[in-house]
Amino acid sequence: MAKIIFDHVTKEFVDDKKGRVKAVDDSCFTVEDQEFMVFVGPSGCGKTTSLRMIAGLERQTSGNIYIGDRVVNNLHPKERDIAMVFQDYALYPHMTIYENLAFGLKNLKTPKLEIEAKVKRASEILGLGDLLERRPRELSGGQRQRVALGRAIVRNPKVFLFDEPLSNLDAKLRVQMRVEIAELHKALGTTIVYVTHDQVEAMTLGQRIVVMNRGVIQQIATPDNLYNKPANMFVAGFIGAPAMNFLNCRIEQKHFVIDQDTVFGISQEYQKLCKPLIGREIVLGIRPEDIYDPHLAPNLKNPGTLHAAVKVVEKLGAENLFYFDRAGVTVTARISAQSRVMAGEHVELLMDLDKVHLFDKESGMAIR
Numbered sequence: 461m462a463k464i465i466f467d468h469v470t471k472e473f474v475d476d477k478k479g480r481v482k483a484v485d486d487s488c489f490t491v492e493d494q495e496f497m498v499f500v501g502p503s504g505c506g507k508t509t510s511l512r513m514i515a516g517l518e519r520q521t522s523g524n525i526y527i528g529d530r531v532v533n534n535l536h537p538k539e540r541d542i543a544m545v546f547q548d549y550a551l552y553p554h555m556t557i558y559e560n561l562a563f564g565l566k567n568l569k570t571p572k573l574e575i576e577a578k579v580k581r582a583s584e585i586l587g588l589g590d591l592l593e594r595r596p597r598e599l600s601g602g603q604r605q606r607v608a609l610g611r612a613i614v615r616n617p618k619v620f621l622f623d624e625p626l627s628n629l630d631a632k633l634r635v636q637m638r639v640e641i642a643e644l645h646k647a648l649g650t651t652i653v654y655v656t657h658d659q660v661e662a663m664t665l666g667q668r669i670v671v672m673n674r675g676v677i678q679q680i681a682t683p684d685n686l687y688n689k690p691a692n693m694f695v696a697g698f699i700g701a702p703a704m705n706f707l708n709c710r711i712e713q714k715h716f717v718i719d720q721d722t723v724f725g726i727s728q729e730y731q732k733l734c735k736p737l738i739g740r741e742i743v744l745g746i747r748p749e750d751i752y753d754p755h756l757a758p759n760l761k762n763p764g765t766l767h768a769a770v771k772v773v774e775k776l777g778a779e780n781l782f783y784f785d786r787a788g789v790t791v792t793a794r795i796s797a798q799s800r801v802m803a804g805e806h807v808e809l810l811m812d813l814d815k816v817h818l819f820d821k822e823s824g825m826a827i828r
Contacts, residue, residue: 462493462527462528462541462618462619462651463490463491463492463493463495463526463527463528463651464490464491464514464525464526464527464619464651464653465489465490465491465524465525465526466487466488466489466490466510466523466525467488467523467524467525467526468486468487468488468522468523468524469484469486469487469488469510469513469520469522469523469524469525470482470484470485470486470487470520470521470522470523471483471484471506471509471510471513471518471520471521471675472521482675483506483509483675484506484509484510484513484520484675485506485674485675485676486523486676487506487510487523487677488677489670489677489680491651491653492651493651494649494650494651495651495652495667495668496642496645496652496654496665496666496667497652497653497654497666497667497668497669497670498653498654498655498656498661498662498665498666498668498669498670499511499653499654499655499656499669499670499672500655500656500657500658500659500661500662500666500669500670500671500672500698501657501671501672501673501678501698502657502673502698503657504674505672505673505674505675506672506674506675506676507655507657507670507672508623508624508655510655510672511621511623511653511655512623513525514527514540514542514619514621514653515537515540515542515544515621516532516535516536516537516539516540516542517537519533520533527540527541527542527618527619528618540619541617541618541619542617542618542619542620542621543611543612543613543615543617543619543620543621544612544620544621544622544623545608545609545612545620545621545622545623545625546608546623546625547623547624547625547627547628548628549596549604549605549607549608549628550608551596551604551607551608552596553595553596553597554595555595555596556592556593556594556595557588557591557592557593557594557595557596557599557607558579558592558593560596560607560611561579561582561583561588561592561607561610561611561614562575562579562614563611564611564614564615565578565579565614565615575614578614578616579592579610579614581613581614582610582613582614583610585610585613585644585647585648586606586607586609586610586613586640586644587606588603588606588607588610591603591607600633601628601629601630601633602629602633602636602637605625605626605629605637606640608625609625609641609644613644613648617650618650618651619650619651619652619653620648620650620651620652620653621652621653621654621655622641622652622653622654622655623655624655624656624657625637625641625654626638626656626658626661627656634661638661638664638665641654641665642664642665654666659698659699659700659701660701662683662699663683663686663687663699664683666683667682668680668681668682669681669682669683669686671686671694671695671698671699673694673698678691678692678694678695679691679692679695686699687699687700689826690704690817690826691825691826692819692823692824692825692826693706693743693745693819693824693825693826694824696745696817696819696826700747702748702781702792702794703792704745704746704747704748704817705745705746705747705748705789705791705792706743706744706745706789706819707722707743707744707745707746707786707787707789707791708741708742708743708744708787708788708821709741709742709743709744710739710740710741710742711726711734711737711738711739711740711742712738712739713738714726714731716744716764716813716816718744718786718787719786719787721767722766722767722786722787724764724811724813725762725764725813726813727761727762727813727814729762729814730813730816730818733818733827733828734818737818737827741821742818742819742820742821742827743818743819743820743821743824744816744817744818744819745816745817745818745819746811746812746815746816746817747815748781748792748793748794749794750811750812750815750816751766751782751791751793751794751795751809751810751811751812752793752795752809752810752811752812753795753796753799753801753807753809753810754808754809754810755799756795756796756798756799757810760810760812760813760814761814762812762813762814763810763811763812763813764810764811764813765808765809765810765811766786766791766808766809766810766811767806767807767808768782768784768786768791768793768806768807768808768809769784769785769804769805769806770782770783770784770801770802770803770804770805770806770807771783771784771785771790771803771804772803773801773802773803775797776797777797778796778797779794779795779796779797780794780795780796780797780799780801781793781794781795782795782801782809793809795809
């Protein structure tokens, strides 16, 4: 197995209208040996380009890429000892599942007995033993994705690369395959780099996550740290569903002032942080799950009251989403389904003031 290092890697494209565009801008990170690293971000953020540069399908404009102890800048994909699983399954329709799994090994002129052993091992890991004589058209989407995984496993590579492999599956299958990929990582103990636009996939699979936007790495952290200590407003708004609420706020002596009807006392925990910010306009962030119906709220140490004219209530079974306006923006609250509040009602909700996040209004960076 091997770790991967990006050492000041930049990738530029020439756009007819925009000129030179940086798809990846001065990217530096290390994927440790046997780590499961996820790249996440919106379309066009540079995550797939980064993956393709690891694979050798794209050539970086500058910087160095290491796999293990080798600089792989000038190595062809087949020389990098990687295996890639794509968004589409890319199976050969005229071949049986066994033949699909064995195809790459045959091209490498692997001995027949070794091919049989590797295919058997991969099919056992992925539960494909009863399907080896079938053809891809006879399989479900989840089964075909397992075959695509199996084709990578038989190679026994140093690094597995996944390019949005679950995008074509329905919601139920995506959950199932997330579990299977996590179990696969435990069983193989290999290095995995996984690209997705789905933050739920990122949070559930990644040991660490790289959040990207417009070619720039915004933060690299564990799922818990991304959620609890986002580096900036982009990360705070991207990680978590529904997204974090952002409210313009003025810091006064001992208060957060949103508007004349929304003033919160600054808790002891935040007073030292806020002292240098008195008189400044900042952005206050609060996650929907940190807003409560007061009849169902836990014993909050530092509650703040939000007056809400609830516009819409989305009933999701175990929970409801409330939407209401405050200070010119729509605020979302995730409330227990036990709440009896209906759309059109004027209610008081409670915010957990120990869970607020503060951001600089100009730069969007978190104020720590």
